[in-house]
Amino acid sequence: MADPMLAHCESPVFNRVCIIGLGLIGSSLARAIRQAHIARELVCYDANGAVQSRVEELGLTTHVCATLADAVTNADFIILCVPVGANAALAEEIASHLKPDAILSDVGSVKSSVVAAVSPHVPNGVHFVPAHPVAGTEQSGPDAGFATLFLGRWCILTPPTGTEKRAIDTTSAFWRACGSNVEIMTPAHHDQVLAITSHIPHLIAYNIVGTAAHLEEVTQSEVIKFSAGGFRDFTRIAASDPTMWRDVFLNNKEAVLEMLGRFTEDLTALQRMIRYGDGEGLHELFSHTRAIRRSIIALGQETTAPDFGRRDKPA
Amino acid sequence: MADPMLAHCESPVFNRVCIIGLGLIGSSLARAIRQAHIARELVCYDANGAVQSRVEELGLTTHVCATLADAVTNADFIILCVPVGANAALAEEIASHLKPDAILSDVGSVKSSVVAAVSPHVPNGVHFVPAHPVAGTEQSGPDAGFATLFLGRWCILTPPTGTEKRAIDTTSAFWRACGSNVEIMTPAHHDQVLAITSHIPHLIAYNIVGTAAHLEEVTQSEVIKFSAGGFRDFTRIAASDPTMWRDVFLNNKEAVLEMLGRFTEDLTALQRMIRYGDGEGLHELFSHTRAIRRSIIALGQETTAPDFGRRDKPA
Numbered sequence: 001m002a003d004p005m006l007a008h009c010e011s012p013v014f015n016r017v018c019i020i021g022l023g024l025i026g027s028s029l030a031r032a033i034r035q036a037h038i039a040r041e042l043v044c045y046d047a048n049g050a051v052q053s054r055v056e057e058l059g060l061t062t063h064v065c066a067t068l069a070d071a072v073t074n075a076d077f078i079i080l081c082v083p084v085g086a087n088a089a090l091a092e093e094i095a096s097h098l099k100p101d102a103i104l105s106d107v108g109s110v111k112s113s114v115v116a117a118v119s120p121h122v123p124n125g126v127h128f129v130p131a132h133p134v135a136g137t138e139q140s141g142p143d144a145g146f147a148t149l150f151l152g153r154w155c156i157l158t159p160p161t162g163t164e165k166r167a168i169d170t171t172s173a174f175w176r177a178c179g180s181n182v183e184i185m186t187p188a189h190h191d192q193v194l195a196i197t198s199h200i201p202h203l204i205a206y207n208i209v210g211t212a213a214h215l216e217e218v219t220q221s222e223v224i225k226f227s228a229g230g231f232r233d234f235t236r237i238a239a240s241d242p243t244m245w246r247d248v249f250l251n252n253k254e255a256v257l258e259m260l261g262r263f264t265e266d267l268t269a270l271q272r273m274i275r276y277g278d279g280e281g282l283h284e285l286f287s288h289t290r291a292i293r294r295s296i297i298a299l300g301q302e303t304t305a306p307d308f309g310r311r312d313k314p315a
Numbered sequence: 316m317a318d319p320m321l322a323h324c325e326s327p328v329f330n331r332v333c334i335i336g337l338g339l340i341g342s343s344l345a346r347a348i349r350q351a352h353i354a355r356e357l358v359c360y361d362a363n364g365a366v367q368s369r370v371e372e373l374g375l376t377t378h379v380c381a382t383l384a385d386a387v388t389n390a391d392f393i394i395l396c397v398p399v400g401a402n403a404a405l406a407e408e409i410a411s412h413l414k415p416d417a418i419l420s421d422v423g424s425v426k427s428s429v430v431a432a433v434s435p436h437v438p439n440g441v442h443f444v445p446a447h448p449v450a451g452t453e454q455s456g457p458d459a460g461f462a463t464l465f466l467g468r469w470c471i472l473t474p475p476t477g478t479e480k481r482a483i484d485t486t487s488a489f490w491r492a493c494g495s496n497v498e499i500m501t502p503a504h505h506d507q508v509l510a511i512t513s514h515i516p517h518l519i520a521y522n523i524v525g526t527a528a529h530l531e532e533v534t535q536s537e538v539i540k541f542s543a544g545g546f547r548d549f550t551r552i553a554a555s556d557p558t559m560w561r562d563v564f565l566n567n568k569e570a571v572l573e574m575l576g577r578f579t580e581d582l583t584a585l586q587r588m589i590r591y592g593d594g595e596g597l598h599e600l601f602s603h604t605r606a607i608r609r610s611i612i613a614l615g616q617e618t619t620a621p622d623f624g625r626r627d628k629p630a
């Protein structure tokens with residue numbers, strides 16, 4: 001099947017965009033911007049020299065800038081695509097170089113802590129519109145990105161109270177041009193929603209892979225051989241970027257701990273059903289959960305193919 | 316990409332095979348047997364009249380038998396492909412109709428309880444070779460099956476002590492003809508290995524989908540919309556057959572509760588790292604788990620493509 005393409009913008013949303021941090025998300029954005037002509041000029045900047053060279057080799061940037069200050073100067077839209085914990089220092093460093101009326105944004109998976117940490121550094125006249133595209137793969141780095149990563153996915157904006165409507169609308173237009181649907185909510189609500197739809201799933205995936213790695217009665221080679229029984233599904237998100245996810249958990253502590261409390265409470269109830277042989281209770285829960293997947297597929301957020309449409313390469 | 320095909324057997328492994336229960340596994344076996352010419356004759360029998368009609372429509376069976384007794388009479392190899400809890404009654408019902416030297420097998424995801432429940436019904440002269448193909452999708456029923464489901468996957472045999480080597484070898488040959496790798500172990504060890512590689516993953520997937528369904532602060536439509544952040548991965552195995560999985564948990568209680576104890580212990584440690592802001596501890600765990608996925612991919616038990624090679628149908 002041919003890869004889908006993004007539609008060209010009728011006219012570019014921005015004159016100059018600056019992406020800081022060219023990992024999976026930053027480099028996918030760069031590719032989307034080029035493919036759909038979302039900006040006339042694109043400056044890509046990464047503090048890691050090897051990544052910066054690779055980005056230039058890949059032809060992602062239209063202008064090469066030697067310093068971070070040069071990169072953001074004259075940009076209309078600056079997107080921080082770094083681990084959540086790195087946003088504040090970065091915002092502080094670039095603040096005095098941002099031009100009036102520029103829009104500053106980010107792509108972090110946590111929003112309350114980012115808003116609290118970045119807002120104090122945003123100069124008067126610059127608009128801060130935090131964003132979170134709910135999309136990704138388990139891979140990292142500038143080679144892992146692709147232009148259609150955001151196609152059909154949701155991007156959540158969490159503008160602080162008092163943000164100019166025009167800045168919010170322009171940021172929405174940017175994400176729509178990348179193929180996304182846009183939703184606006186408060187940072188606190190965002191952090192609760194993502195705790196259950198993203199952070200807890202990652203946490204328990206990391207956890208079960210860790211538990212399996214520590215077993216003595218069952219060898220690691222057995223875990224690997226027989227992983228097609230379900231375990232291998234969890235290893236995908238447990239292969240996600242460690243720095244990004246460390247920062248997510250450190251910065252969304254409250255919502256994660258609250259949702260984790262509910263998860264554990266439910267798991268204890270399930271454990272009790274198993275211990276006391278409550279077949280009816282198990283069957284009822286297992287029947288109910290089937291319906292949720294159907295809704296996710298119906299709303300276009302998941303492939304219709306069984307087994308994710310996965311085609312294994314047999315050994 | 317073209318679907319792979321199974322290689323034809325040089326000569327059929329069996330003259331007549333009888334499959335009882337034509338769900339995902341039974342109907343996939345029927346298709347594999349036909350495609351690779353593993354048996355000269357194939358009798359498919361399902362107690363559910365609608366399933367039986369569909370199996371005949373699909374042309375999976377070479378002989379139609381009106382009764383269970385007729386179906387197993389003269390079969391060289393009888394495979395029970397029903398939920399684990401249904402094996403004992405089925406074995407009792409067919410026992411007196413099995414021909415001398417026939418091999419009786421099953422495909423259950425739990426082995427100790429199946430061996431204990433079925434063995435007393437196996438007549439003298441009939442060989443009992445329990446099996447568990449570690450393969451599946453989240454779909455059920457005779458239409459969900461496909462011939463290459465077992466290709467490159469492992470099938471575990473757990474023959475009771477004293478089983479004739481010839482019966483074990485023939486059962487192995489059958490599974491190899493279906494494209495599987497074969498491993499032999501004790502029922503008890505099987506149940507421990509599968510508790511961590513399959514049963515606990517299913518349990519926590521069912522559990523998190525259940526937790527998400529009960530939230531009040533986060534609506535169900537938000538859970539569905541933003542599921543691409545990780546949650547949707549879990550909905551796949553939480554969409555597995557409820558009856559099959561109820562029986563797995565009721566019949567592998569001890570190993571499941573033990574592994575669940577370890578999982579919860581590890582999760583509590585992880586929760587503590589988050590509460591006390593132990594970034595180093597989190598980063599260390601998250602880095603370690605990445606390596607396990609690489610091994611699974613290297614051993615051909617997982618697709619090499621990012622995101623399972625999943626292509627979403629954008630809404």
